[in-house]
């Protein structure tokens with residue numbers, strides 16, 4: 001690392017700027033200078049003035065890196081399980097059973113329009129403690145979270161991809177991703193920014209550039225960006241997804257990307273393909289959880305045919321969108 005230039009080090013670990021500033025050094029002025037040259041560039045007097053010496057500066061630099069690395073690893077709080085304790089449905093009747101959601105499982109939430117699917121996601125997102133219309137309680141790893149865990153935004157372990165993603169900041173896609181990557185103190189920022197951008201463009205129907213202001217992205221593009229960002233940069237161990245099928249993004253690729261063995265994923269959906277891609281499904285009726293069904297082997301067996309039908313429907317949708325004539329003989333399964 002001593003032989004690396006300040007630019008190279010900053011590219012890998014932009015947060016080292018904080019260390020330099022504690023010695024009143026501006027790394028952007030040092031560009032192609034190597035770390036090992038800083039002693040001769042500033043001279044011993046400079047470090048003495050700061051109540052230190054060059055060797056202490058270098059030792060401190062490496063210690064700082066070590067400490068940040070420990071913080072980066074330690075900041076990811078893992079959720080092994082979430083428990084939804086019974087509340088009541090819209091008619092005030094008590095839900096009859098509690099549901100435990102385990103790490104590595106994908107759960108679909110199904111039910112008619114207006115039945116309460118988004119409400120359940122919102123209960124989980126807010127870690128409800130009988131203070132929402134359903135009066136449900138959510139336990140994390142078997143215990144009720146304290147107020148700090150509920151209301152602190154620092155290290156929040158739940159990511160929610162809601163139906164409407166509205167950006168309020170007027171930043172370009174690139175600046176938005178860079179800012180997020182910096183706040184996550186990740187290494188190799190430009191690499192991860194590129195990866196998220198490329199992935200979002202694969203998921204979105206319409207490509208967009210890195211310079212596009214996030215406020216100008218279409219609904220589908222915004223969601224594609226947030227899906228890629230959540231999958232590749234978020235440390236969240238619980239991912240809540242509200243009706244991804246209406247988002248104008250590649251829903252199956254999105255789900256594959258978001259699902260990982262060490263996360264709890266909940267997806268509210270009306271889409272049979274998404275619902276059967278999950279390990280289990282919660283059925284919501286009149287605001288209450290009425291059933292928990294495991295996806296059967298038989299249902300899984302038919303997933304492939306369902307995917308074929310779905311691809312054909314998507315193809316038809318694209319043909320319609322682009323004003324082509326429709327040849328329905330192509331759609332016969």
Ligand SMILES: Nc1ncnc2c1ncn2[C@@H]1O[C@H](COP(=O)(O)OP(=O)(O)OP(=O)(O)O)[C@@H](O)[C@H]1O
Pocket residue numbers: 088089090111112113114115116117118119120133134268286287288
């Ligand atoms: N148990 C409940 N008690 C009281 N109100 C409830 C309950 N469950 C849901 N609601 C309310 O019912 C309304 C509709 O619920 P919600 O938006 O969650 O439905 P949804 O299933 O997500 O609908 P859609 O499929 O159209 O997105 C909301 O105002 C929600 O707060």
